[in-house]
Amino acid sequence: MKFRKDRLRSNLVECFSFLHISFDAGTEIVLYLKQFSDEMKRYSPDISNAEDSIRSRFKDVTESNGINASFSITKNKMWISPDQNLKASVARNRLVSLLVASDNIEFWNNDNACGHSQSTEKYNKLVKTIPFTSDFFFRQLFDTDTSTYTYLLADLNTKEAVIIDPVLEQAKRDAQLVKELGLTLKYALNTHMHADHVTGTGYLKRLLPGTQSVIAKFSGAKADKHLDDNEIVQFGRHKIEAICTPGHTNGCMSFIVHEQGLVFTGDALLIRGCGRTDFQEGSAEKLYSSIHDRIYKLPNNFQVYPAHDYKGQLASTIIEEKTYNPRLTKDKPTFINIMNNLNLAKPRYIDKAIPANRECGLYDIPPDA
Amino acid sequence: MKFRKDRLRSNLVECFSFLHISFDAGTEIVLYLKQFSDEMKRYSPDISNAEDSIRSRFKDVTESNGINASFSITKNKMWISPDQNLKASVARNRLVSLLVASDNIEFWNNDNACGHSQSTEKYNKLVKTIPFTSDFFFRQLFDTDTSTYTYLLADLNTKEAVIIDPVLEQAKRDAQLVKELGLTLKYALNTHMHADHVTGTGYLKRLLPGTQSVIAKFSGAKADKHLDDNEIVQFGRHKIEAICTPGHTNGCMSFIVHEQGLVFTGDALLIRGCGRTDFQEGSAEKLYSSIHDRIYKLPNNFQVYPAHDYKGQLASTIIEEKTYNPRLTKDKPTFINIMNNLNLAKPRYIDKAIPANRECGLYDIPPDA
The missing domain is CATH 3.60.15.10 (Ribonuclease Z/Hydroxyacylglutathione hydrolase-like)
Incomplete structure (x- = not known):
């Protein structure tokens, strides 16, 4: 149980540590922490600690990049609402690709065509792809x-x-x-x-x-x-x-x-x-x-x-x-x-x-x- | 004005006439009739006729395929909520690709990675692509x-x-x-x-x-x-x-x-x-x-x-x-x-x-x- 939690958390940390985030003004990003919370539930009914850890980690990353954003987590979703005065940058998209690349997060990005929402649990690193955006x-x-x-x-x-x-x-x-x-x-x-x-x-x-x-x-x-x-x-x-x-x-x-x-x-x-x-x-x-x-x-x-x-x-x-x-x-x-x-x-x-x-x-x- | 309307409508009909639709149980499809309604508005403040025509055509197609679905149109969005007992099929995805392929519809599909939500009005048939799905x-x-x-x-x-x-x-x-x-x-x-x-x-x-x-x-x-x-x-x-x-x-x-x-x-x-x-x-x-x-x-x-x-x-x-x-x-x-x-x-x-x-x-x- 502990092993599992640590592994998942460290993957998330690794993922976020790559991150230099900013967001398009007025957009909202929703992370579906699907596999994460599913796996956690298998081992512990209480996933709030793990979710707190994600929120806290995410807060660190955004704040260290000078970003004000509010967070809320409900079940397996994490909503991130950045402030209106933020500029668009490659970093938001980089977040997207990093999250797609992470084996422990499925995500849905409100305004990005490369969002994932697979319902399957099967994963294979060798072939999972990132679709090009339509533009x-x-x-x-x-x-x-x-x-x-x-x-x-x-x-x-x-x-x-x-x-x-x-x-x-x-x-x-x-x-x-x-x-x-x-x-x-x-x-x-x-x-x-x-x-x-x-x-x-x-x-x-x-x-x-x-x-x-x-x-x-x-x-x-x-x-x-x-x-x-x-x-x-x-x-x-x-x-x-x-x-x-x-x-x-x-x-x-x-x-x-x-x-x-x-x-x-x-x-x-x-x-x-x-x-x-x-x-x-x-x-x-x-x-x-x-x-x-x-x-x-x-x-x-x-x-x-x-x-x-x-x-x-x-x-x-x-x-x-x-x-x-x-x-x-x-x-x-x-x-x-x-x-x-x-x-x-x-x-x-x-x-x-x-x-x-x-x-x-x-x-x-x-x-x- | 009439020419425009007819052209747009006939494209939609052509698009739908290809269609053999069914939906995943419990999913909802939202069409953003963005360019459609924008173009209509340029020529006529009243786009309700055109929207009725779309709804009616869509109803025909779904019903002729034995599908019960409810529809609602608000501004430039059309919501389609199929009944819960419908089986998944490739047809929903075919709908997606057909709609992407249509020059007059932009759409957003709630659970499909190849959804479009471009905000630009510029189009170029030569290079607009359909992104592969992530699976x-x-x-x-x-x-x-x-x-x-x-x-x-x-x-x-x-x-x-x-x-x-x-x-x-x-x-x-x-x-x-x-x-x-x-x-x-x-x-x-x-x-x-x-x-x-x-x-x-x-x-x-x-x-x-x-x-x-x-x-x-x-x-x-x-x-x-x-x-x-x-x-x-x-x-x-x-x-x-x-x-x-x-x-x-x-x-x-x-x-x-x-x-x-x-x-x-x-x-x-x-x-x-x-x-x-x-x-x-x-x-x-x-x-x-x-x-x-x-x-x-x-x-x-x-x-x-x-x-x-x-x-x-x-x-x-x-x-x-x-x-x-x-x-x-x-x-x-x-x-x-x-x-x-x-x-x-x-x-x-x-x-x-x-x-x-x-x-x-x-x-x-x-x-x-």
Whole structure:
């Protein structure tokens, strides 16, 4: 009994400790602490202590973030009514995704399409997903020659879009799609300075004037916008958090869309693999830390979309990689040993790609744009 | 003014005429007729007639389906309270997807994760999406050699899964993924008797005992289960409707998941293209009808997932193909003329694939399974 209570409480605390909360003015969030209270009832008819603990914890988090909100708990519901003068922020949505990710909370968010209200008790971390909200557009694209994935994301209301890791040879295809969908490309983001293909960023800037090139500050590449760790890139109401995940290169970043439960890992974490670490400031040790200390800290059900795949796998999840990635399930010394003995061939396009990508794709692009 | 009213009303009627409704016992559905009433108000302060028309139409549909439900309309909300003795069914969720798909209704469904509550007035048919429900798993997979897409779908509560168009050479990869995710493969479905690759169905039946092979009745191929037009394939609470879409072959089917707004079009409709019609009972005329009379009748925002793509495009939508498909935007005679003059090479694997696929992949599969 005690064990159960502690486990549940510590999960909640862990969940809340990630949290930097604020709310849309005038909205109300209702948590359905369904599984929590059901489990508690099985072991104790008195769940008020546990509920007090949640309320108290939640109060701590909101107050430490300068938020005034009133709380009430009735049975398995917790109502949170933030003050009217609070500004909207990504944090409310982050709360949503964190709560979805928690195995011990089911929740219902009054004004968010990704709310859960499953009545089943069955859970499986491996496959539980976070549905996209109805105003979020997502399209994955592929370059067969270099096995590169490109991602187009958009806000369906403002029509602002971003593209992640475009490829030079596919820039026309991508620009046409952006136009056909009636989108405005705001940013062309690069997860890092690629060695295996030339970025489509520069060409897209010509094909879709107004597009800004974006890359990590630590990449050493030219761009219109340089990203620091934890910097936010916004398109419409949607937000990408860029986090530093060096190891493949020093300037590698992963891009997180918290609300939709998505992470674009570039060449850091691949599906059942990872990026090589034997050139361009590569460091197996750094990569191990980036994946374990940054990417794996995301909720288990976040979807993982890498920059490449060579086996026809299009997506994964954090828990799948934590559980089944043949390299990353090893301890750090074993991982470093594996990475230092891969004996891979030099990337085909490295001599062309790196100089071009250092200019973020403005180098040697077709003149007919 | 009249035009507006009529247009809006006829859209609603069209929406409801698709409907075979029932509801979960004790649940309540609330339609927010937001855009509807907003538009009406712009042209007439009196929207009661229009609302009466909706209520009346809705009453017709529910009663003709043997459902007793009470209705109330206040301002722009319509509350529907079905009787307690009604059984749950996919139809409620179908209602949800149809309403999401309708351009003139925004709705909020009390207990369904795919509810919409956007406050914006801006709409763009091209990109408005239907979010997957939180208990629906979707994973697209690719075979590089034949550019074939395979799809794994599952019910996250029961863990029942289906796979669509598996490829022999990838069957081990697919079986491993099914196992890793803790799923039970119920059906391996084929959109048609492929000429370009050998189906992975037979091999998957060996690797994952209990899997049943499924193909169209009209395919002339052996299988555990043969599908008729409009037949339903169920996995957990989720349902696929199989519809006949001949033209590439006589036995071609498309698979629809209404609730999630998905259609798997096999080799009928491809992204900005379509399947060839010059062998295996191919008929450009039939294909034109299949696409226009069946597939294009789906809501505009349904996502299109074909069996192949050769340009790195992973998905499309009905409206995109209606608007931009270079072949299908032509009239029927022009389309037939295009298709009869493609002068394509014979498929590489046809001599191996068709005999194998006639046995639904049980022919010549690796002995090591």
